[in-house]
Amino acid sequence: MAELIFIEGYPESMRASIARVVETRPRRIGKLPPQMTPKEREEILELCHPDYAPGGKRTVKVGPNRGDLMPNEVADLLEAYPLIEPGRVDLAHPDHDVDILIIGGGLAGTSAALLANDHGIPADRILLANKLRHGDANSMMAQGGTQAADRPQDSPIIHYIDVMGGGHFANKPEVVRRLVEDAPGVVHWLEELGAVFDKDDKGLFVELTGGGTSRRRLHACADYTGMEELRVIRDEFRNRGIPVLEFYPAIELLTDEESKVVGALLWNIETEGYKVVRAKATVLATGGFGRLHIRGFPTTNHYGATYDGPVMAYRAGARLRDTDTVQYHPTGAAYPQQIIGLLLTEKLRTSGAQPLNVKGEEFVFPLEPRDVEAAAFIRECYIRDNGVTSPTGMKGVWLDTPLIDILHGKGSTEKAFPAMVRMFKRFDIDMIKDPVLVFPTLHYQNGGVETDPQGATNIKGLFVAGEVSGGVHGKNRLMGNSTLDCMV
Incomplete structure (x- = not known):
């Protein structure tokens, strides 16, 4: 039997390149390649971004978006038959009858429940249904931070311009306006709930830039921002006694004779039984589609990110938008094999980490918009x-x-990225002493169900929140706007 060889840390085959990184480091400190011109950005996207590669998309054949171009994996789901025919389930006698049904238990769904309660809906008239456990969501894995223009040298108008530019001006303007105007209030609300953001010795927010942003407005909680934000929101949710069903994914929206959404059919993962929920309003907050592994890419996403929400909404007649673009985060882990595709936050590059090739040379400005940066890699x-x-x-x-x-002083990496430092140490890699290997990974669903600034769709009774919604990010999302999008 052949001897098994376990590699710890970096093998010798990669050490030669690391030596070149160390050799070039002194002359690279404080020097960065220039940002690309708009023309250069468009050229590299068309040449190298997966969205432009042939063979990965087709037009959908049925429904409100018939004829629109989208990834094959998405079109397949939109054209598929339902899991169950409604006639097989007794819809006349619902198991739950509530004012608001919220489908999804991440930041968007949990925030929606709290805001509904704040606006007068009694806790026992709200029901949250989640595919897995409450909090098992992409939100828990978000690292970088939340954008909010709350400094004198910044403003919602500047934030608006950044969002529109990052989305290639394909965004829905009125939805972007709502995002940026509500942002400072969202951060204040999170602080009131107990979220611990990074602050300096004077108690002021430590705010960072991100790719495609023109001001420092990123509010972070070390490298586990989503987990911290969801911690305080979920605690508040539980304190209010709002009912929740765990391991109950929705498999179909229910509509009346006027095509209004009046609830959903839920399916229990453990018992394989069904529950019928009747609701005056239904909120979809089911997250993204990373686990479809578009074009075979690894993903940063949670196991539950399987595009459930848009598929159910589409069957009910809701329109989608911006379905032709996918966000590939530039810095997904590429080594070791056990963590391929996991997110290495953009905050690393914001803090000074430079992308380098095998020769230890810079080849791109570190904070280009994500689609451009990924294409350059x-x-x-x-x-x-x-x-x-x-x-x-x-x-x-x-x-x-x-x-x-080197740039910020000893201990800065461990303070700002404690979870990531521990993750790499499990594989005998010290990211404080050695560089880490990265490659683009499937990260975000840019488009989704089209919504107005209040989260309403073109179908009565149906609302959307978070990544399931479409319009705010256009063709490319900027860092720190996804957690924000969940809470406005």
Whole structure:
């Protein structure tokens, strides 16, 4: 029997490239490549971004968006038959009759429940149904932060311009306006609930920039922002005694003779039994589609991110928008094999970590918009052939994380990214001393169910919140606007 070899840390085949990173580091400190011009950005997107690659999309054949181009995996789901025919379930005698049914238990769904209660809906007239446990969601995995223009040198107008530019001006303006105007209040609300944001010695927010942003407005809780925000929101939810059904994914929306959504059919994962919920209003907050693994990419997403919400809404007649674009986060883990695709927050680059090729050379401005940055990584690996190859054959580029301590002082990395430092130490990699290997990973569903500023769809009785909604991000989302989007 062949001897099994366990690799700890980086193998010798990668150490030669790391040595070049160390060698070039002194001359790179304080120097960055120039930002791309708008023309250069469009050229690299068309050349290297997966959205532009042939063969991965087709037009959907049925429904309100018939003829629209979208990923094959999405079109397949929208064209599929329902899991169950309504005639097989007794809809005349609902198991629950509530004012508001919320489907999804991440930041968006849990926030919606609290806000409904704040506006006069009694707790016992609200029902939250979640596919897994309450809080098992992409929200729990969000790292970077939440954008809010709350400094004298910033404003919602500047935030608005950044969001529109990042989305290639395909965004829905009135929805973007709601996002940026509500943002400072969202951060204040989270603080009142007990969220602990990063602050300086004077008690002021430590605010950072992100790719495609022109001001420092990112409010972070170390590198586990989503977990901290969901912690305080879920605690408040539980304190109010709002009912929740766990392990009860919705499999179909229910409509009346006037096509109004009047609730949903739920299915219990454990017992395989059904529950009928009648509701005056239904809120979809089911998150994204990372687990469809569009074009075969790994993903940052939670196991529950399977596009349930838009599919159910589409069958009920809701329109979708911006379904032709997918966000691939530039810095997904590319080594070791056990964590491929997991998110390495943009905050690393905000803090000074530089993307480098196999020669230890810079090749792109670190904070281009995410779609442009991801395309530049792909070009470096597969067109210029300057990528680093792991023992499994996967290509990637270095992210020079040791620069963070060099630029900000010893201990800065461990203070700002404690969860990530621990994650890499499990594999005998010290990201404070050595760079980490990264490659784009499927991260976010840019589009979704079209909504107005109040979250209403074109179907009466149906509302959407968070990543399931479409319009606010256009063709590309900026860092820190996803957690914000969940709470406005």
